Amino acid sequence: MVTRGIAYRPVMPRSRHPRRQATxxxxxxxxxxxxxxxxxxxxxxxxxxxxxxxxxxxxxxxxxxxxxDPVARSLRTRKAGAVGLLLTEALSYSFRDPAAMSFLAGLAESCEAAGEGLLLIPAGPGRDDVQAAAAVQQAGVDGFVVYSVADDDPYLAAVLERRLPMVICDQPREIEGASLVGIDDRGAMRKIADYLVSLGHKDIGVICMRLGRDQRNGVADSARLDSPNFHVQRERIAGVRDALAASGLDPRSLTVIERAEHSSRSGHSAAEQALATNPRITALLCTTDVLALGALDFARWRGIDVPGQLSITGFDGVDEALREGLTTVRQPAEEKGRRAGALLLTPSHSGVATVEMLETELVRGHTAAPPPA
Incomplete structure (x- = not known):
């Protein structure tokens, strides 16, 4: 029988031995x-x-x-081909905070130039020692860049146990065997405080980021100021105290407001609390531009003239702050990242840790002026 319109072809039996993938x-x-x-x-x-x-x-x-096979290659060469970046905040922080973003861009540039990958380690607050150790131990990296973590952070302890090459940016200081990239936080803040004192300000308030791993919001008393675990915030506040003491003012008169969350909203509420705590304040020194931008928002909301009635300053020199004309300290955040990556990826043959302190610049914007008569 012939079936029209359909062509039949013999079905070839499949091989019982499929072709193996090439090696x-x-x-x-x-x-x-x-x-x-x-x-x-x-x-x-x-x-x-x-x-x-x-x-x-x-x-x-x-x-x-x-x-x-990259896994086989890493086993053979004992190299993972990646740098681990340890952040003290939640992973999302590095993509929201402008200074952290600049640092990350600089570090990524160094890794790209060396053909290395970059692994972000989610060292957010609220995790215990066991969770920290697990996250760090499972990280397939050849070394760590530690970005501004507290000296009692469990993630830092876990990194030290790995005994891999390490470069620290900003804090903590004096970790044996680790290279460091940073700035003179105390001296830089002293410059901006000296500037405000020279304008005639005597009643000064400070708005700062958290001073410990615990979540606190409010007025920082003397005990809190004397024993924080974050070097950067401690030194910046100390710089303001130095300026007051040098001008004959009492450093203990300084009103310091601490915020656990680093955001513009925190700067807004902290500025309100500072003026409620000491209504005589004529200048607010903020330890970051993000907090200072929030303080500016508060002043606009309350109808307070800046700088006629209240001077506000920041720290970091991020783009938004400079566009606002904020008086601030500009630091090279992106260059910090580049230098941290370069130090980790091209270690010294002498085995001696390297310390690189980068320069800062006082930017006299439009948010600082003499206090009202």
Whole structure:
């Protein structure tokens, strides 16, 4: 019988032995080259001629060879090919905070130049020692950049136990064997405080980030100021105290308002609390631009003239603050990231830790003036 319109073809039986995926060894055998040659086509292309590399890659593509196994390579070379960045805040913080974003951009630039990956380790607050140790131990990295963490942070303790190369940015200080990139926080804040004192301000308030790993909001008393675990905030407040003492004012008269969350909203509420605590305040020194921008929002909301009735200053020199004309201290956040990456990826052959202190600049904007008569 003949069936019209349908062509029948014999069905070929499938092989019981499917074709195996190519491996580095089988590809080398097919091309009649060494395994090293195939590996170099991916990892060290400068070792091959252009024609030979193209022939290897074309054969690999045809056979479905994905390239050398990165896990096997890391086991063989004992290199993970990545840098771990330890942040003291939640992971999302690094993508919201402008200074942290600039630092991250600089570090990523150094990693890219060295052909290294970058792993962000979510060292947010509220985790215990066991969780911290697990996160750090599971990180497949060749070294760590520690970005501004408290000296009693459990993640830092876990990093130290790994005994891998480490570079610290800003804080903590004096970790044995670790290189450091930072600025003179105390001296930089002293400059801006001296400037305000020279304008005639005597009643001064400070708005700062949290002084410990615990979540506190409110007036920081003398005990809190004397034993914080965050070097940067401690030193910036000390810089203001130095300026007051040098001008004959009582450093103990300083009103310090602490905020656990680093946001513009925190700066707004802290400015309100500072003026409620001491209505005589004529100048608010904020330890970051983010807090200062919030304080400016509060002043606008309350109809307080800046700088006619109240001077407000910041610290960091982020783009938004400079656009607002904020009087601030500009620090090289992006360069910090570049230098931290460079120190980690090109360690000193002497084995001696390197300390690099970068320069800052006082920016005299439009938010500071003499106090009202």
């Amino acid at each position: 580095l060894a089988s590809l080398a055998a097919e091309l009649k080259v060494s395994r090293t040659t195939v590996s170099n086509a991916y990892n060290r292309p400068d070792q091959l001629s252009t024609e030979l590399r193209e022939r290897v890659l074309e054969a690999a593509k045809r056979r479905g060879y994905p390239g050398p």
